[in-house]
Amino acid sequence: MLTRRQAITGTMTGMGLFLARTTVHAAPALAPVPLLMAHRGASALRPEHTLAAYARAIMDGADYIEPDLVPTRDGVLVARHESNITATTDVAAHPEFASRRRTLNIDGIQETGWFTTDFTLAELKTLRAKERLPTVRAHNTRYDGHFDILTFEEVIDFVAAEAAARGRVIGLIPEIKNSTHFHKLGHTPEDTFLRVIAAHEYTRTCPLEVQSFETANLRLLHGRVQAVNPQARLMFLMGERTQPVPDTLGSPDPLTFGDLMTADGLKRVRDYADVIGPSNTDIIPRDAAGAWLEPTTLIDDAHRAGLLVHSYTFRPENRFLPAQLRDASGDDARNPKGSIAEIRRMLDMGLDGFFTDDPAIGRMALRD
Numbered sequence: 001m002l003t004r005r006q007a008i009t010g011t012m013t014g015m016g017l018f019l020a021r022t023t024v025h026a027a028p029a030l031a032p033v034p035l036l037m038a039h040r041g042a043s044a045l046r047p048e049h050t051l052a053a054y055a056r057a058i059m060d061g062a063d064y065i066e067p068d069l070v071p072t073r074d075g076v077l078v079a080r081h082e083s084n085i086t087a088t089t090d091v092a093a094h095p096e097f098a099s100r101r102r103t104l105n106i107d108g109i110q111e112t113g114w115f116t117t118d119f120t121l122a123e124l125k126t127l128r129a130k131e132r133l134p135t136v137r138a139h140n141t142r143y144d145g146h147f148d149i150l151t152f153e154e155v156i157d158f159v160a161a162e163a164a165a166r167g168r169v170i171g172l173i174p175e176i177k178n179s180t181h182f183h184k185l186g187h188t189p190e191d192t193f194l195r196v197i198a199a200h201e202y203t204r205t206c207p208l209e210v211q212s213f214e215t216a217n218l219r220l221l222h223g224r225v226q227a228v229n230p231q232a233r234l235m236f237l238m239g240e241r242t243q244p245v246p247d248t249l250g251s252p253d254p255l256t257f258g259d260l261m262t263a264d265g266l267k268r269v270r271d272y273a274d275v276i277g278p279s280n281t282d283i284i285p286r287d288a289a290g291a292w293l294e295p296t297t298l299i300d301d302a303h304r305a306g307l308l309v310h311s312y313t314f315r316p317e318n319r320f321l322p323a324q325l326r327d328a329s330g331d332d333a334r335n336p337k338g339s340i341a342e343i344r345r346m347l348d349m350g351l352d353g354f355f356t357d358d359p360a361i362g363r364m365a366l367r368d
Helices: 014-022 051-059 095-100 138-143 152-166 179-184 189-199 201-205 216-221 224-228 263-269 298-304 336-348 359-366
Strands: 035-038 068-071 077-079 102-106 109-113 209-212 233-237 275-277 308-314 353-356
Touching (some): 035 051, 051 152, 152 189, 179 189, 179 216, 189 216, 189 224, 216 233, 233 308, 298 308, 336 359
Parallel strands (some): 035 353, 308 353
Antiparallel strands (some): 068 077
């Protein structure tokens, strides 16, 4: 029997690929080519959310580039994985900002550090990015201090320039982070996001998929994003099954992500999203030692509900791989062979797309 990858008879790239996949809600498992998303850029090879990470991801063949978006004090959306910038910038080395270190409650979790919402864009531009995982990805620390904090608009311009230079369309898959939290602070990231994408020709026409771990802002964006870019899709990201959906905390109808991974829950998600983004371990769980267990039916259940499935995140180091695929070279060693095997197993289960920290390895996994 042919695997899903072997059954692919042609290669579709750029806009043709995107158009083909936006029309397959009835039977998304039959979509022709799974999509490759660069998780915060090529973050296994360069510090995340930097021009270097995005450039490397594009060079290595990513279909989509992911900027996570958080607001500054003056309401500008910048590309950081979260508002707490302690681990990803050199802010701790700036004595002029020492007094801004504080503790915030974000979606029910206490965090201490420095937060983008306490800085203007001009102040953030005095900081430099650094590697988030310096012990695992020590090779990336040589780029610490080389790059500043990017605005969403700078990311759009960069991707548009790369697309023009390379003669291929490159998609954007931005995530609007912690919407409920930011609204409590007086920000309206969805409105800002809509203004930005409407102001740029590239984001009015390129492949665009908007992500969130929350339901309320996806409902708010549903239809409004497509009014700017008719091809756009919305993705509901899914945390751990027992984890509460942030915008339902304290509501009359609190939900966990597991509630929305059921057949009935997935039908509810289809009301406001086109895609789900579960973790890889919600597709194939692991035991306490990190070994693969029996797969779930999540991909098939989502397809029956008319949803595509784009999972996160494939990482090439042994410590992130299922135990069955690790080699003897050490926890922090890169293991491309194991990573390719992990990706291919899930592709053969019908996965429609995936996030990876190393798009070059992802591209190898997509080849027969």
